[in-house]
Amino acid sequence: MKYVRNAWYVAGWAMDLEESTPLAVSILGEPLVLYQSGGVLAALEDRCVHRLAPLSLGRCEASNLRCMYHGLLFAPDGKVIEIPGQEVVPPQARVKSYPVAERHSWIWVWMGDPTKADEALIPPAVGFDDPDYILGRGQLDYAAEARLINDNLLDFSHLTFVHAQSFGSDPDFARVLPSITPLPRGIRYLRWIENTFGSSTRKTDVPMDNFMAYDYLLPGILLMQTGVFPLGTAKACDFGHPDLSRAVGSLSFTSQAVTPVTEKTARYFFSWGPHRNFGNEETRDGMMRVAAQAFTEDKTMIEAQQRVIDGSPDAQVMPTAHDKGVTLFNRLIASMVKQEQEEQLSKELERTVS
């Protein structure tokens, strides 16, 4: 799969990982078992060394995890520490363990070189512990490769078409190109829609300036701020970042994560909600209803697109003006994947030589 490995992938919602209950997840085609027990959070390869039974059918015992086929006991670092019926545990008896962290209500797993697993690289999502936002959350399983969902989120001109019935962006939205800036690990989008009555979740009685800015970060994390500002704000701030305290409505934040599960499936996590100065639980619930409809519209389109792609392996895409961000992000991934593969190769060469 053409995805970076040296990145923190969202494995699930922290609140869905119950104490002492192993949870099976797959990331980049690798089956993992997550568990939180005896004060540790662990992510192990989900495959017993003995006869390859999944450890996710196992039982937490203090900070360890027991395979429930023939009873091998694993420590959180992946080492086997007990084999029933056998005195000695051979030293090679261990499974891979992955760097894992809980942050911003998500469980993040580092899929690459463990020595590079820097928690400072976890994207600054807004979690349920944030005092400013009243959030709702959800997740969707896609029968489509993660790349197609990234592409979707990297080109919001689809709002006018895919989401004509939900977010209800008007044709003008698709005519205006956003400002796009490359970041070291992503792409920054900034978009002002001037003199508009807004789309479904931020309708206003009089025309306003709508602000929408997001970072799309590796491996596939969208962090977006939106808000309604007085007419003229866009020009006044030279189409840059406004003073958020000048918002007059609909200030909201959404965090979204796309995780490749297998080569052709993905899991999509999202939270969204109003700033507490511009809404309450009821506002949030209304936004989540619209989001539920809209994200189903995306899923329908993207899964259909995947089926077309699978049925026409030789068909080429034809990028348009709106694909600038898509192209930049995919190039960023391609160049990082290449670099990772070269590093991997030199490591293997070193090992062969020594």
Added chain:
Amino acid sequence: MKYVRNAWYVAGWAMDLEESTPLAVSILGEPLVLYQSGGVLAALEDRCVHRLAPLSLGRCEASNLRCMYHGLLFAPDGKVIEIPGQEVVPPQARVKSYPVAERHSWIWVWMGDPTKADEALIPPAVGFDDPDYILGRGQLDYAAEARLINDNLLDFSHLTFVHAQSFGSDPDFARVLPSITPLPRGIRYLRWIENTFGSSTRKTDVPMDNFMAYDYLLPGILLMQTGVFPLGTAKACDFGHPDLSRAVGSLSFTSQAVTPVTEKTARYFFSWGPHRNFGNEETRDGMMRVAAQAFTEDKTMIEAQQRVIDGSPDAQVMPTAHDKGVTLFNRLIASMVKQEQEEQLSKELERTVS
């Protein structure tokens, strides 16, 4: 797939193609979108040039079709005529369009060389516009290759066995070989069953001569006339075509079409009903009930046959005396496919040279 391309394939029932509502169909493994809007009937490749989303999820706008992912607009000839956010439409931005026609209540699509798409080659099916017949209709999706359904319809000796509970043909039916004549684009069958009480839908109190004649035409169209005639008619007309006005009962017509959807799936369309001198809507409904049972019996057998074939790729068939028509028709297809491939090859060579 070993099917002819220069032929009109049935894509669907005309009455199922709603005005301004794109319809996805697949023929010979190619996904198509059909639509009727703004006075045109169009059949396009179902794959946007931009990011390969299916146009069948699109929206009709006058005689054009808009992709509802990022809004590209297609004319009925396949050309892109608008790209949101972009001034210029590159000339190569187009999808394939297919010759298409509505005739005899069916939508027909020409899958081969468009310059050869002669509407005179559309088989003379009996549609709902025919004043003489009172028809019912239906369609079935098969998890089997179209060829196996063709084979089934090219050897009616299966009526005695597969349809023992529905049409109820007696063992004599399977003992008698029909007269078979090759046509330029098909096979002609003629069969008299003399001195019989008939099968389920044409039972008589006294023995009669039963007539059954059909053409099986490329790409897989069955057009059949049946009727009950006075005892002695078969001999009187030397087992040839009778004067239909001499029929004493059960004069009926059925049109059937087999369309390859993918390599291992097919769609089967059928209409059937009495001549209005020999029946009414009630007669027709009774016939359709029997047909529903009988065509399900075929589907059960043929899909089971497909599973056996898939599980034993090396197994050979052993033709019997009844397979004459099957063999002739499959040879006709094989020789036409060969000819088409040679024409295709010379065209490509010409293009390379010039």
Added chain:
Amino acid sequence: MKYVRNAWYVAGWAMDLEESTPLAVSILGEPLVLYQSGGVLAALEDRCVHRLAPLSLGRCEASNLRCMYHGLLFAPDGKVIEIPGQEVVPPQARVKSYPVAERHSWIWVWMGDPTKADEALIPPAVGFDDPDYILGRGQLDYAAEARLINDNLLDFSHLTFVHAQSFGSDPDFARVLPSITPLPRGIRYLRWIENTFGSSTRKTDVPMDNFMAYDYLLPGILLMQTGVFPLGTAKACDFGHPDLSRAVGSLSFTSQAVTPVTEKTARYFFSWGPHRNFGNEETRDGMMRVAAQAFTEDKTMIEAQQRVIDGSPDAQVMPTAHDKGVTLFNRLIASMVKQEQEEQLSKELERTVS
């Protein structure tokens, strides 16, 4: 598939094969039709020689089976004896027939060289005709290769873990290694658990010695005797076979059969019940309830194990002390498969030379 061919495989329960009703089964990936009609029991290749329709959709006529597609009639030895519409039946018109026998309530099919089909090799299972045992029965379809179920039954240390909630064997059970003896066509297990209150289906008020002995025979047949004996019996008989008449409770017998259906599916047949001196129908029903739960636990684990194996084709197993029987049995199969392939090769060479 790496399974022996010269062995009797269980195809089904004798009482499930209704008179004159063809039954489709698959063994070692080969589709078979079984039927009992006109006084014969037959097992034929389930594929008509004509157009490869399954004979299992056919109709029994006396001791013959008619294909219900175009009516070919097969004798129980596989020969075609009638082709409708055709005078002569060519001599090569025949399907393979398999040696088949009913014994101990099971239908057994010999999948190898018919000249070696010796009924004395049918394992001595306990059937419903046995006067001593009151049996219940069942079967389960596995989305897993038969080998994994064999492996499961060849290492009972899983009882402590997989069946913690059903049979409820305690941790000591998994700590003690059974005595294991190779047989010409299998492995013999003998296990005493001394001084125990027993597991769920043989709980006692005072500590006893529990006896458990089984043969695991080719191709995958488990025949097991269990019983509870007075404390000290194990030592008194030097941990060997006790005098069964000295049992004080829970004397029971189970016969189990694992049949490879396709490369990645299997069917598992089982009967179990108390000796009539130690239980009645009610005892049997209670045991079957526990078995239903336990065998579902196995199925859950083994199918999950299969999915892990499929997802990690390069992963290696790491045998433990409990795998002695597993290893011996798999070696036995491997050596017999090798021998069969060599015999097959010499036969083919002979045929080529002559």
